Amino acid sequence: MKNFKYLIAVLVLFFVLLGVFAVKMNTVSNGREVILKIAPVDPRDPLRGDYVTFTYDISRLEVVDSVERLDKIYEGKTVYIPLYQYGSVGSAWKNQETVSLSEIESINKNNKDAVYLKGVITSVNKSGNRANIRITYGAEQYFIPEGAGRTFSFWNKEALAKLSVGSDGQGVLRQLYVDGKLWP
Numbered sequence: 001m002k003n004f005k006y007l008i009a010v011l012v013l014f015f016v017l018l019g020v021f022a023v024k025m026n027t028v029s030n031g032r033e034v035i036l037k038i039a040p041v042d043p044r045d046p047l048r049g050d051y052v053t054f055t056y057d058i059s060r061l062e063v064v065d066s067v068e069r070l071d072k073i074y075e076g077k078t079v080y081i082p083l084y085q086y087g088s089v090g091s092a093w094k095n096q097e098t099v100s101l102s103e104i105e106s107i108n109k110n111n112k113d114a115v116y117l118k119g120v121i122t123s124v125n126k127s128g129n130r131a132n133i134r135i136t137y138g139a140e141q142y143f144i145p146e147g148a149g150r151t152f153s154f155w156n157k158e159a160l161a162k163l164s165v166g167s168d169g170q171g172v173l174r175q176l177y178v179d180g181k182l183w184p
Helices: 002-030 101-105
Strands: 032-045 049-056 059-066 078-086 115-126 129-138 141-143 161-167 172-176 179-184
Touching: 032 078, 032 115, 049 115, 049 161, 078 172, 101 141, 101 161, 115 161
Parallel strands: none
Antiparallel strands: 032 049, 032 161, 049 141, 059 129, 078 115, 115 129, 161 172, 172 179
16 A cells, blocks of 8 residues: 555656646647847856856836836736747847837737747836836756856857747747857
Protein backbone atom coordinates (compact mmCIF):
# COMPACT_ATOMS: atom_id res chain seq x y z
CA MET A 1 0.00 0.00 0.00
CA LYS A 2 2.86 2.36 0.87
CA ASN A 3 4.58 1.73 -2.48
CA PHE A 4 1.28 2.34 -4.28
CA LYS A 5 1.06 5.85 -2.76
CA TYR A 6 4.59 6.65 -3.95
CA LEU A 7 3.76 5.36 -7.40
CA ILE A 8 0.65 7.56 -7.55
CA ALA A 9 2.66 10.61 -6.39
CA VAL A 10 5.33 10.00 -9.04
CA LEU A 11 2.72 9.51 -11.76
CA VAL A 12 0.90 12.73 -10.79
CA LEU A 13 4.19 14.66 -10.90
CA PHE A 14 5.07 13.08 -14.25
CA PHE A 15 1.73 14.06 -15.81
CA VAL A 16 1.95 17.62 -14.44
CA LEU A 17 5.39 18.05 -16.02
CA LEU A 18 4.17 16.44 -19.24
CA GLY A 19 1.23 18.88 -19.29
CA VAL A 20 3.51 21.92 -18.88
CA PHE A 21 5.74 20.62 -21.67
CA ALA A 22 2.73 19.96 -23.94
CA VAL A 23 1.39 23.50 -23.46
CA LYS A 24 4.77 25.04 -24.38
CA MET A 25 5.15 22.75 -27.40
CA ASN A 26 1.65 23.65 -28.57
CA THR A 27 2.57 27.35 -28.41
CA VAL A 28 5.79 26.73 -30.33
CA SER A 29 4.01 24.63 -32.97
CA ASN A 30 0.81 26.66 -33.42
CA GLY A 31 1.70 30.16 -32.16
CA ARG A 32 2.35 33.24 -34.27
CA GLU A 33 6.03 34.08 -34.67
CA VAL A 34 7.04 37.60 -33.70
CA ILE A 35 10.48 39.21 -33.60
CA LEU A 36 11.11 41.83 -30.90
CA LYS A 37 14.04 44.15 -30.26
CA ILE A 38 15.91 43.38 -27.06
CA ALA A 39 18.55 44.99 -24.87
CA PRO A 40 20.93 42.79 -22.83
CA VAL A 41 21.07 42.95 -19.04
CA ASP A 42 23.48 40.25 -17.79
CA PRO A 43 25.45 37.57 -19.69
CA ARG A 44 26.36 35.03 -16.99
CA ASP A 45 25.72 33.56 -13.56
CA PRO A 46 28.44 31.48 -11.87
CA LEU A 47 25.89 29.00 -10.49
CA ARG A 48 23.69 28.54 -13.56
CA GLY A 49 26.21 28.93 -16.38
CA ASP A 50 26.03 31.18 -19.40
CA TYR A 51 22.75 32.74 -20.34
CA VAL A 52 21.49 36.04 -21.63
CA THR A 53 19.04 38.12 -19.63
CA PHE A 54 17.44 40.96 -21.55
CA THR A 55 14.49 43.31 -21.70
CA TYR A 56 12.29 43.89 -24.71
CA ASP A 57 11.68 47.30 -26.23
CA ILE A 58 8.07 46.75 -25.20
CA SER A 59 9.03 46.10 -21.56
CA ARG A 60 8.58 49.81 -20.78
CA LEU A 61 5.40 51.47 -21.96
CA GLU A 62 3.53 54.69 -21.37
CA VAL A 63 -0.18 54.24 -20.72
CA VAL A 64 -2.47 57.23 -21.32
CA ASP A 65 -6.00 57.18 -19.93
CA SER A 66 -8.19 58.99 -17.40
CA VAL A 67 -6.80 59.32 -13.88
CA GLU A 68 -9.67 57.23 -12.52
CA ARG A 69 -9.03 54.37 -14.95
CA LEU A 70 -5.29 54.46 -14.30
CA ASP A 71 -6.07 53.39 -10.73
CA LYS A 72 -6.65 49.93 -12.26
CA ILE A 73 -2.93 49.68 -13.06
CA TYR A 74 -0.85 48.13 -10.28
CA GLU A 75 2.16 45.87 -9.78
CA GLY A 76 1.33 42.22 -10.35
CA LYS A 77 -1.54 42.92 -12.79
CA THR A 78 -1.67 40.71 -15.90
CA VAL A 79 -1.88 42.68 -19.14
CA TYR A 80 -2.01 41.86 -22.85
CA ILE A 81 0.18 44.06 -25.05
CA PRO A 82 -0.95 44.42 -28.70
CA LEU A 83 1.91 43.98 -31.18
CA TYR A 84 2.14 45.42 -34.67
CA GLN A 85 4.57 44.42 -37.39
CA TYR A 86 6.45 47.29 -38.94
CA GLY A 87 8.58 47.05 -42.03
CA SER A 88 8.70 44.00 -44.26
CA VAL A 89 7.67 40.47 -43.38
CA GLY A 90 10.28 38.97 -41.05
CA SER A 91 11.14 42.34 -39.56
CA ALA A 92 10.69 43.26 -35.92
CA TRP A 93 7.34 43.78 -34.25
CA LYS A 94 6.66 46.50 -31.72
CA ASN A 95 4.00 48.28 -29.77
CA GLN A 96 2.96 51.88 -30.16
CA GLU A 97 4.79 54.44 -28.01
CA THR A 98 1.69 54.94 -25.87
CA VAL A 99 -1.29 52.68 -25.27
CA SER A 100 -4.64 53.09 -23.57
CA LEU A 101 -5.69 50.95 -20.64
CA SER A 102 -8.46 49.33 -22.70
CA GLU A 103 -5.86 48.21 -25.29
CA ILE A 104 -3.87 46.25 -22.70
CA GLU A 105 -6.74 44.88 -20.60
CA SER A 106 -8.02 42.17 -22.92
CA ILE A 107 -7.25 40.17 -26.02
CA ASN A 108 -9.31 41.21 -29.05
CA LYS A 109 -10.76 37.82 -30.06
CA ASN A 110 -12.59 39.38 -33.03
CA ASN A 111 -9.38 40.34 -34.82
CA LYS A 112 -7.74 37.11 -36.07
CA ASP A 113 -4.64 39.01 -37.27
CA ALA A 114 -3.97 40.65 -33.91
CA VAL A 115 -1.12 39.39 -31.74
CA TYR A 116 -1.25 40.09 -28.00
CA LEU A 117 1.67 39.21 -25.71
CA LYS A 118 0.76 38.40 -22.11
CA GLY A 119 2.84 40.05 -19.39
CA VAL A 120 2.83 41.10 -15.76
CA ILE A 121 3.35 44.67 -14.57
CA THR A 122 6.43 44.84 -12.33
CA SER A 123 6.50 48.59 -11.64
CA VAL A 124 4.23 51.61 -12.11
CA ASN A 125 5.04 55.34 -12.03
CA LYS A 126 1.91 57.51 -12.37
CA SER A 127 1.72 61.22 -13.14
CA GLY A 128 -1.60 62.83 -14.04
CA ASN A 129 -3.30 60.91 -16.83
CA ARG A 130 -0.11 58.99 -17.73
CA ALA A 131 1.56 55.96 -16.22
CA ASN A 132 4.96 54.55 -17.10
CA ILE A 133 4.88 50.82 -16.57
CA ARG A 134 7.47 48.07 -16.69
CA ILE A 135 6.36 44.62 -17.82
CA THR A 136 7.92 41.17 -17.79
CA TYR A 137 6.75 38.50 -20.21
CA GLY A 138 8.33 35.37 -18.72
CA ALA A 139 10.64 34.92 -21.69
CA GLU A 140 13.57 37.18 -20.78
CA GLN A 141 16.33 34.58 -20.39
CA TYR A 142 18.06 32.46 -23.00
CA PHE A 143 20.64 29.81 -22.11
CA ILE A 144 23.67 29.65 -24.38
CA PRO A 145 26.59 27.25 -24.86
CA GLU A 146 29.10 27.23 -21.99
CA GLY A 147 31.80 29.85 -22.51
CA ALA A 148 29.89 31.85 -25.15
CA GLY A 149 28.88 34.52 -22.63
CA ARG A 150 32.45 35.37 -21.61
CA THR A 151 33.70 36.43 -25.02
CA PHE A 152 30.64 38.15 -26.49
CA SER A 153 28.93 41.45 -25.86
CA PHE A 154 25.56 42.62 -27.18
CA TRP A 155 26.35 46.28 -26.58
CA ASN A 156 26.29 48.43 -29.73
CA LYS A 157 24.67 45.63 -31.74
CA GLU A 158 21.13 45.12 -33.01
CA ALA A 159 19.73 42.22 -30.99
CA LEU A 160 16.38 40.58 -31.70
CA ALA A 161 14.43 37.72 -30.14
CA LYS A 162 12.06 35.39 -31.99
CA LEU A 163 9.05 34.28 -29.95
CA SER A 164 6.06 32.09 -30.65
CA VAL A 165 2.92 33.68 -29.21
CA GLY A 166 -0.08 31.46 -28.56
CA SER A 167 -3.71 32.49 -28.86
CA ASP A 168 -3.71 32.91 -25.06
CA GLY A 169 -0.94 35.53 -25.32
CA GLN A 170 1.71 33.30 -23.76
CA GLY A 171 5.14 33.82 -25.37
CA VAL A 172 7.84 31.16 -25.78
CA LEU A 173 11.36 32.34 -26.64
CA ARG A 174 12.70 30.47 -29.68
CA GLN A 175 15.90 32.11 -30.90
CA LEU A 176 18.15 35.18 -30.71
CA TYR A 177 19.56 37.18 -33.61
CA VAL A 178 22.48 39.60 -33.43
CA ASP A 179 23.08 42.02 -36.31
CA GLY A 180 20.70 39.99 -38.48
CA LYS A 181 22.43 36.62 -37.88
CA LEU A 182 21.29 33.65 -35.84
CA TRP A 183 23.07 33.59 -32.46
CA PRO A 184 24.87 31.68 -31.00
